Amino acid sequence: MRALLLTLCLTACAADLPADAEFVVQDSDFTGLEAWQSWPITATALGAFHTTGPRIVYLNHKPPPGARTFPVGTILVKTLQNASGDTFAMVKRGGNFNAEWAIGWEWLEITKKTGAWQIVWRGNTPPDGAGYTDDGVSCNLCHAMARSNDWVQSKVLQLPMP
Numbered sequence: 049m050r051a052l053l054l055t056l057c058l059t060a061c062a063a064d065l066p067a068d069a070e071f072v073v074q075d076s077d078f079t080g081l082e083a084w085q086s087w088p089i090t091a092t093a094l095g096a097f098h099t100t101g102p103r104i105v106y107l108n109h110k111p112p113p114g115a116r117t118f119p120v121g122t123i124l125v126k127t128l129q130n131a132s133g134d135t136f137a138m139v140k141r142g143g144n145f146n147a148e149w150a151i152g153w154e155w156l157e158i159t160k161k162t163g164a165w166q167i168v169w170r171g172n173t174p175p176d177g178a179g180y181t182d183d184g185v186s187c188n189l190c191h192a193m194a195r196s197n198d199w200v201q202s203k204v205l206q207l208p209m210p
């Protein structure tokens with residue numbers, strides 16, 4: 049019963065998870081992300097593929113006022129506004145996930161090329177041959193620069209959020 053409730057909760061009420069639960073994001077959790085709170089970014093940060101050109105960052109739920117970390121169930125998405133439409137996500141999965149690097153965060157690439165958002169890959173690092181043009185720098189390594197902000201880089205997402 050608890051497992052069933054947890055499964056239902058994972059799809060329906062990510063924000064209300066018990067503190068020790070892991071949030072394993074599914075394709076459907078990305079549905080409608082275009083209507084989430086979002087911020088356009090045009091400044092070039094670092095000059096890498098993932099950080100140049102117009103892009104938009106989306107957040108499913110703001111952390112509670114005063115929070116110094118993003119809660120389990122937080123979904124952050126960044127789409128590149130270029131022909132590639134490449135879209136990356138970081139999801140606060142919690143538990144011991146990615147414990148050696150961006151603690152609790154799962155990295156993903158998602159796509160809407162088939163109509164609905166779908167997960168292309170997921171994990172504590174991109175798989176070999178993921179096609180991510182990252183100049184050899186991993187998600188963990190670059191986002192480590194934002195370690196003091198729970199590994200989240202964007203200036204508009206500095207904790208505590210208002």
Ligand code: HEC
Pocket residue numbers: 089091092093094096098099100103105124125126136137138155156157174180182185186187188190191199200201202203205
């Ligand atoms: C070259 C450094 C670099 C690498 C490598 C990198 N990122 Fe980022 N990422 C950034 C910066 C800087 C931002 C802040 C927004 C911006 O300027 O584009 C960001 C923002 C994000 C965001 C929006 C939330 C936030 O942290 O602000 C997501 C989601 C994201 N990156 C996912 C990924 C994923 C997934 C990977 C690996 C496939 C990755 N990033 C690799 C530098 C990097």
